[in-house]
Amino acid sequence: MRFKRSALTAAALGALTVGATTVLAAPASAAPNTTPQKVCGSAYKTVNSVPVGSLGTTYLTYNSSTGQNCVVTIRSNPGIAVNMSAWLYVPDTGEAAEDHGRYTSYAGPAYVYGKGHCVDWGGHINNVYVQVNNSNCATAKENRLTFTR
Template identity: 60%
Template sequence: MRISRKIAAAGALTALVVGATAAFSTTASAAPNVTPQDVCGSGYKTVNSEPISSLGTVYLTYNSSNGQNCVATISNSPGTVKYMATHIEVPDTTERAVDAGFFRSYAGPAYVFGRGHCVNWGGTIDWAHVRVDNSNCAALKEHRVTEIR
């Protein structure tokens, strides 16, 4: 009798551990509800964004305490591995940052120093690409381009 109780308890504990592990690993790998601040950091505020077709959004964030811009491309359907990229550059300097590859939820962060400068930034998810030029500066008119391949 005692042996069967021990076996039943061990089986229940094993089922509980396996179930909890499956639940937590699904949540962690899919990374639902990711925000630009999750990707870039808590000091970054979203200052601009652009949808990438219906697939997701690329976000431009800025940290006023350090003068850094950050971009993150976030998928609307996390969990499935897909090609994603994010990029940012300061046209009047040589500073540029890119993050690209096959990701489940987001590409980024990519950082550049942007205080007092216009920035060009964008993102890609699968077959759709968005580029925003001359962004977040008063002197130049912003130019947005969406390409679907």
């Protein structure tokens, strides 16, 4: 009987050790299941980004062969659908694009022609909003805003 108890105790401790090691080895947060290039297209290079609090990131990308900008907001931890957005505006031309809704992983893509122009862009996840004005232009200083509603 003593042997059975020791064997059971050892087996239980072994299982707990394996379980604890598995829990400790897991990342603190799940990696996003996409990238800006998967959403916008492989020819789009990330030229700017802004964190949406700790919930994710909004990315501004650019395709140099077409002059198109693309914006996408990607969650850090994909899961149940939440309110999200990604938007882009070119003040010089008045061209704008946006995508908003309830999404599990990302909002976007939203595309506008932006070659040679400053762009304003941003997005949100849940109640955290980000906005970048006068972005990617030499004539004006970039202005970043993060706020909650």
